[in-house]
Amino acid sequence: MAVAQKNSSDDAEAPAGASAPVPDFSKDQDLAAYERMLTIRRFEEKAGQMYGMGLIGGFCHLYIGQEAVVVGMQMALKPGDQVITGYRDHGHMIACGMDPKGVMAELTGRTHGYSKGKGGSMHMFSVDKGFFGGHGIVGAQVPLGTGLAFANHYRGNDNISVTYFGDGAANQGQVYESFNMAELWKLPVIYVIENNRYAMGTSIARASAEVNLSRRGLSFNIPGEQVDGMDVRAVKAAGKKAADWCRTGKGPFILEMLTYRYRGHSMSDPAKYRTREEVDKVRTTHDPIDMARHRILDKKFASEDALKKIDASVRDLVNQAAEYATHDPEPDVSELYTDIYR
Secondary structure, eight states, rough: OOOOOOSSGGGGGOOOOOOOOOOOOOOOHHHHHHHHHHHHHHHHHHHHHHHHHSSOOOOOOOOOTTTHHHHHHHHTTTTTTEEEOSSOHHHHHHHOOOOOOHHHHHHHTTTTTTTTTTTTTTTOOOOTTTBBOOOOTTTTTTHHHHHHHHHHHHHTOOEEEEEEEETTGGGGGGHHHHHHEEEEEEEEEEEEEESSSSTTTTHHEEEESSOOOGTTTTTTTEEEEEEEOHHHHHHHHHHHHHHHHHHTOOOEEEEEEOOOSSOOTTTOOOTTTHHHHHHHHHHHOHHHHHHHHHHHHTTTSSSHHHHHHHHHHHHHHHHHHHHHHSOOOOOOOGGGSSSSOO
């Protein structure tokens, strides 16, 4: 249960990240990362608009601000690797290569959504893309992601499970049961803690005795590292290091991504527990997409006009997804009786 909060940006200060040098991206890497992060940003902005119009019902948790985490991690993975996360999951789906049309159709409860319009924002899957869900119960995906790693270990392949959860879920008991099992059996799982500073409306400084979440695995002998989760290059480098660790049979690895969400916890959250100045400071000084854009321009990887064309193309893709979703039929009433396990 969240405790009462005072409106103070001082309490929201995240721990300082590692100061290791960040490897540069090639031109192709920078442009690909920029386009994928921008796609997630524009998709989430459109989802927010559609929620406000009543086209998306139920819960809707936007990923705006955290795009570098999933994009950078995905750049460190290979086909066959698996991804699983919590309910703030649209960005993970798009980073995994899922079709924005299918994602938006699911958000709007339509027939051709990834869960046939029956899962909504928090419950979508794509085995083809290695995405094993959004999960609505806080921390529930952690033992499931550990189970995916056990399956890889049992089959003797070199695939890994990337299991995402937030700073709020980091205090759940099932997380530590999973840590113990993963280290005991040397399972190939990367635990990615997306520390966006607030568990719903509670600052991490008020909810966690140890705010350096990369240290949460120490009693299990699991190594951990803090990463600047707003810099896609730093995320990719850390992800590659952790993936190599897992693939060589050394067991699990923890990556704490120091990131930030610009919107409220969900669409119904006015986010009065933090100041506008705090949000604006991150937006203006450490936005993952702006940093990539400035890098691309400074290195002359692309011109302003070329980046505008990328943005226009992304907006067109997202608008097509919205158009597709709003014209896709709703599921037949008979779907109430399918996909039910007794």
